[in-house]
Amino acid sequence: MRLLPASLHALIISGSILIGAGKGEAATPGLRFVVIPKVTHPWFEAVHGGAKAAAQMIQGQTNTPVVIDYRPPAKAEAELQAAMLQAAIRSKPTGITIDLLDATRLKPLLEQAEREGIPITVFDSEPPADLPITSIGANFCQQAQITAQRLANLLGGQGEVAIMRGVPTAPNHAIRAECHRKLFANYPGIKVVASPADNDNVETAQQLALATMQQHPQLKGWVVSDAGGGIGVGRAIQALGKQGSVQVVALDDLPELLNLIQGGVVDSTAASRPISQGYWSVLTLWQQSLGAPPIQRIDTGISVLGVTPESAGNPNRTQHPEG
Incomplete structure (x- = not known):
């Protein structure tokens, strides 16, 4: 043979x-x-x-x-x-x-x-x-707190904001949205006026962000609960010419999002790995x-990109994306 x-x-x-x-x-x-x-x-x-x-x-x-x-x-x-x-x-x-x-x-x-x-x-x-x-x-709640704190800092604790919720039934997206709200509750001058759900789809996020900003012309900032949300919101801000007047603090480090940060459309991001x-x-x-035997949890960490960890409200995290 x-x-x-x-x-x-x-x-x-x-x-x-x-x-x-x-x-x-x-x-x-x-x-x-x-x-x-x-x-x-x-x-x-x-x-x-x-x-x-x-x-x-x-x-x-x-x-x-x-x-x-x-x-x-x-x-x-x-x-x-x-x-x-x-x-x-x-x-x-x-x-x-x-x-x-x-x-x-x-x-x-x-x-x-x-x-x-x-x-x-x-x-x-x-x-x-x-x-x-x-x-x-x-740590999904910690990741949301980093982004919400950064947005609160950018707005000086004042203004209308929106939360893009991702997939509402997904445990990590739901945790992030809840922790965004809890942090904003510490600022009497911040009001959450909208919380659309994009189902982790960039195009849907863009459409919902456009509709939200048209409905709320005084909106000053966004946080998101999913990786695609920041890209979709960033595209909507570009389409409306609101760079600089509407702030976005996103999640994760997809290439298009990093380009939006470099272009000044998105402020920063807290990236999982x-x-x-x-x-x-x-x-x-x-x-x-x-x-x-199984263990309970493996924490793969968070990277803060586009801003120093201290100004994001979390000095214990790195600034380095995953290679």
Whole structure:
């Protein structure tokens, strides 16, 4: 019998893993980790990149084929994400990591995965309170407080502001929106006049921001609860020619947002670290598959960009984006 080259043999094994997963069959020898983000989005592509880096490391250490099975929903809809999670469970992967669109709606499926012995973590999210599932991500309330404090400083504690809420049912977006409001409540001169929900879509954020600023011509500033919100708001400000008169403090560090900061349209941003989240999500699943007990949380940190940490109200954070 003719032996195949090692590289081709590994490729065939990896392919068989994917084929088996597609048919809902148990994986052939090798490791397969399913990554389910909220939606198709550039921020989640960075998460995907981190997951692939972890897979490459594990494969190098174990000489075992590793596949990242990336399954982004086309829309940020809990029902669609639930169907993807259910299919992932049927495929019997090595582990699943998911950014929850609705913790309550998806809790029964998370419990099912646990019953079936499939390691599971959540990234950029919080699990249901009574499920001991590892979460990987930033401190969402602290991230919101950084941005809201920065906006309050920029406005001198006075003026009408708006909050772009992202996906209202998503745990991290809901936490950020609530913590924005709590910080603004410390300033009697600041009034939250609108809180539209863009469902983590840049174009929707732009449309909602345009409508909000037309409805509230005295609006002085924005904070956002999702990565796409700052870009959408920034585009709307450009379209209305309100650079400088309406302030924006955003989230995360997507390239278009950094360009808006450099152009003076957006003031600054408090960025979570998607590459680290993808990397540690997969690494934690691998450790659990080997029998390691789950831990409660991995905090991947926050980077403050476009402003010094001190003036943002949080001197304990860095200014450096994730490389």
